[in-house]
Amino acid sequence: MKLIALLISNTGTGTNLQAIIDGVNFGKINAKIVAVISDTSDAIGLERARKHQLPIKICPKKQNLLSLLKKLNPDFICLAGWKQIILDEVIESFPNRIVNLHPGLIPDSMDGKVLNPDGSWGLWNRGKLTDQAVQNFLDNGATYAGSTIHFLSKDFDFGLVLGRCFEKVQKGDSIDSLYTRLKKKENRLYVDILAKLCQEGKMNILVIGSNGREHALAATYAKSKKVKKVIMTPGNGLTDYHNKKIKNYPSVTMMDFEGIVKVCQKEKIDVVDVAQDDVIAAGYVDRLEKLGIAAFGPTKKASQLEWDKEWARNFMAKYGLPIPKFRSFSNKKEATSYVKSLPEQLLYVKAAGLVGGKGAIRAENKKQAIEAIKSMSQFGKSGETFLIEQALIGEEFSLFAISDGEDFVVAKSAQDHKTIYDGDLGPNTGGMGSVAPTGCVTASMIRIIGIKIFKPLLKGMKKEERPYKGILYLGGMLTKDGVKIIEFNSRWGDPEAEVILPSIQTDYLDLVQAVRLQKIKNTKVVFDKKVRLSVAGCSKGYPGDYSSVKGKEIFGLIDARKMPGITIFGAGIKREGNKFFVNGGRIFHLVAEGKNVIEAKEKAYKAMAKISIEGNNLHYRTDIGWRDINRIKN
Numbered sequence: 001m002k003l004i005a006l007l008i009s010n011t012g013t014g015t016n017l018q019a020i021i022d023g024v025n026f027g028k029i030n031a032k033i034v035a036v037i038s039d040t041s042d043a044i045g046l047e048r049a050r051k052h053q054l055p056i057k058i059c060p061k062k063q064n065l066l067s068l069l070k071k072l073n074p075d076f077i078c079l080a081g082w083k084q085i086i087l088d089e090v091i092e093s094f095p096n097r098i099v100n101l102h103p104g105l106i107p108d109s110m111d112g113k114v115l116n117p118d119g120s121w122g123l124w125n126r127g128k129l130t131d132q133a134v135q136n137f138l139d140n141g142a143t144y145a146g147s148t149i150h151f152l153s154k155d156f157d158f159g160l161v162l163g164r165c166f167e168k169v170q171k172g173d174s175i176d177s178l179y180t181r182l183k184k185k186e187n188r189l190y191v192d193i194l195a196k197l198c199q200e201g202k203m204n205i206l207v208i209g210s211n212g213r214e215h216a217l218a219a220t221y222a223k224s225k226k227v228k229k230v231i232m233t234p235g236n237g238l239t240d241y242h243n244k245k246i247k248n249y250p251s252v253t254m255m256d257f258e259g260i261v262k263v264c265q266k267e268k269i270d271v272v273d274v275a276q277d278d279v280i281a282a283g284y285v286d287r288l289e290k291l292g293i294a295a296f297g298p299t300k301k302a303s304q305l306e307w308d309k310e311w312a313r314n315f316m317a318k319y320g321l322p323i324p325k326f327r328s329f330s331n332k333k334e335a336t337s338y339v340k341s342l343p344e345q346l347l348y349v350k351a352a353g354l355v356g357g358k359g360a361i362r363a364e365n366k367k368q369a370i371e372a373i374k375s376m377s378q379f380g381k382s383g384e385t386f387l388i389e390q391a392l393i394g395e396e397f398s399l400f401a402i403s404d405g406e407d408f409v410v411a412k413s414a415q416d417h418k419t420i421y422d423g424d425l426g427p428n429t430g431g432m433g434s435v436a437p438t439g440c441v442t443a444s445m446i447r448i449i450g451i452k453i454f455k456p457l458l459k460g461m462k463k464e465e466r467p468y469k470g471i472l473y474l475g476g477m478l479t480k481d482g483v484k485i486i487e488f489n490s491r492w493g494d495p496e497a498e499v500i501l502p503s504i505q506t507d508y509l510d511l512v513q514a515v516r517l518q519k520i521k522n523t524k525v526v527f528d529k530k531v532r533l534s535v536a537g538c539s540k541g542y543p544g545d546y547s548s549v550k551g552k553e554i555f556g557l558i559d560a561r562k563m564p565g566i567t568i569f570g571a572g573i574k575r576e577g578n579k580f581f582v583n584g585g586r587i588f589h590l591v592a593e594g595k596n597v598i599e600a601k602e603k604a605y606k607a608m609a610k611i612s613i614e615g616n617n618l619h620y621r622t623d624i625g626w627r628d629i630n631r632i633k634n
C-alpha cells in the first residue's frame, strides 16, 4: 500500500481533498493518507481532515516543508489547493512524486500543444491560477476548458502529464458555472490518476544493452512477479530464447536514444534500466526522466565517478577516501618530467575517459611509464587527460552497493579475472570469468568499507549536488595497508552481475523502487548462500582481432545449459532459428552454482566441455576461481 500526503491551504472549499479522501476510504485508491498538511490552521479542508480522523500538520513556512515531508516519506505528495511555492529542493528530493492539478491544458513537451476534443487547440493557462485560469478560457472564446494533472517539475506549470480532463464551454457560461462543472471532472480525474499511481499492478521493464550483464538483469527482472514483460534494446541471440517474458528489439541499438524512446512508448515501459557505462555516461537517465520515462541508474553528473577518472580521483581525495598517490596531466611533457622525478616503481598510466575497461596501462618502470604516456593518444579524446598513479599491490575485488542517494545496502562481493590467459597472463579483457562471493572480502571488511568508503562517498556526492542513485561498484584492492580504491563504476560489473544477480532472493523490482523512492534504508536484500562461478566463452583472437571467427556456428550451448546448476547468459551471440552464431569477442558467460567454489568450478568446466565453435575457435580460461580455491585449500 502506498503512502500519500495531501497539501492544502485556505483556498477553495477542498473538493479535491474530499474526493481523494473518499477515493481512499472507498478503496479505489490503494493508499494510506499519512498527513494533511496545511500552511494555515484556518483552512476549510482541515475540517474535512478532522472529520475523517486524518493526521494534520500545520507548516506555515515553505522552508520547513522539506524536513516535514522527509520525516513522513510519502510515496506521493498531492497538491490539493496548496498556495505556496514548492521550493526546488523539495522537487529534487521527490522527483516524479509530487502530483499537482493545473486548471489549463499542459502539453507533453514545452513546445507542444494539446488538442481539444473538437480538434481546436487547448489553452495552457501557464502562470494563471484558479478563477484567473477559467476567465482565460472565456476571454479567449475557447470551445473547451480543461485541467491537467501532472508531476511537479522545476519548470513552472509544467512536468510529466498524468492525465487531462475537458469541459465544453457553454453559451452564457460564467466563471462560476464553468468552474463548477470543470471541478467535478477534476475531482474524478484526480482520483483516477491516484488510483493508477497507487495500484501495485505489473510493470513493463526495458533493459538497455546486449551483453551478459544485461541478460542477467533482464532474467532477474523477469523473475519478479510484479513484472509483466522485459524488453531489451537490442538484446542478443540468447536473451529471448529461454524466457517468454523477455523480448528483443535487435534493430534498436544502445546509442539510438530516439529509437529507445519509441520502444518505451510502444511497449508502455514503466522503468528503463540503463545498465551500461556508455549509456549512463550519455546521460540517458536525465534524458529519459525529462521525457517522463522513469529510469533506474545514476544521472550523468553522478556517474562522472566512472566516466571521468580525473574528476573521480580529485573527488576521492577531497573527501578523504583511501586512494593511491596520483596526478593528472593533459600535457605529455609535464607528465614525462613528473615520471622522471619519481623513484623507480610500478606505476599505472590511465586514460581519464571511458575506453571499455582498456585504458589503464601497467608500467613496470619509468621507461615503460613514459612509453605509456605516449600511447595515451590511441584513446582519442578519452586519453587527452590521463592519470599517473602509484600501483596498489594486493588482491583485487569488486564490491557492490545499492544506493538511493542518502543510504545504501551492500549487495555482494565478487572477483573478476581480467586477463585473457590462465595465471592472470596476457592483455586485459572485459573480464574472463568471475566468482561471487569472494572469500577475499570478509564481513568485517564490508563493514569497514561501508564506514570508510560508501558512507563518505554518498555524503560527498550529495554535497557536490550529484546524489548517487543506483548501483555503485567499488573496484577495490586489499593491500597490506587495508582496502584502497582502484576505481568506482556506476553500474553492475560484467561479468560480476552474472554471478551476483541470480543469488538475489528479494524481488529486484522492489529494490529498484526503493532506490527511486529513497527507501533503501528500510529495505532488506536477501541473497542465497550458493557460490557462483562464471566462465566467459570467447572468440579465438579476442581481445585482439577475432574477425575471422565472427559468424561461425556455436555448438552444444543448449546441452550445456541443461546440466544441473548451469545458466548461460548471452553476449556476442546471434540466433537463426535454433542455431547460434558468433557475433562478438565475449560470446557467452556460463554460470555454475555450487555449495562452494570448488563444486561450482567443477560443474562449470564440465558444462564448458560440451560447447565448441566451428573450426575449434572457442577460447576460455580454465582457472577461474583459482584464488578462492587456494584460499579454501590452504
Ligand code: AMP
Pocket (backbone or CB within 6 Å): 324, 348, 350, 357, 358, 359, 360, 389, 390, 391, 392, 393, 396, 418, 475, 486, 487
Ligand atoms: P581501470 O581502467 O581503472 O578499471 O583499471 C583497469 C585495471 O588496472 C584494474 O582492474 C586494476 O587491475 C588495474 N589498476 C588500475 N589502477 C591501478 C592502481 N593504481 N594500482 C593497481 N592496479 C591498478
Ligand code: GLY
Pocket (backbone or CB within 6 Å): 357, 416, 430, 431, 489, 492, 493, 494, 495, 496
Ligand atoms: N568487471 C569489470 C567491469 O565491469 O568494468
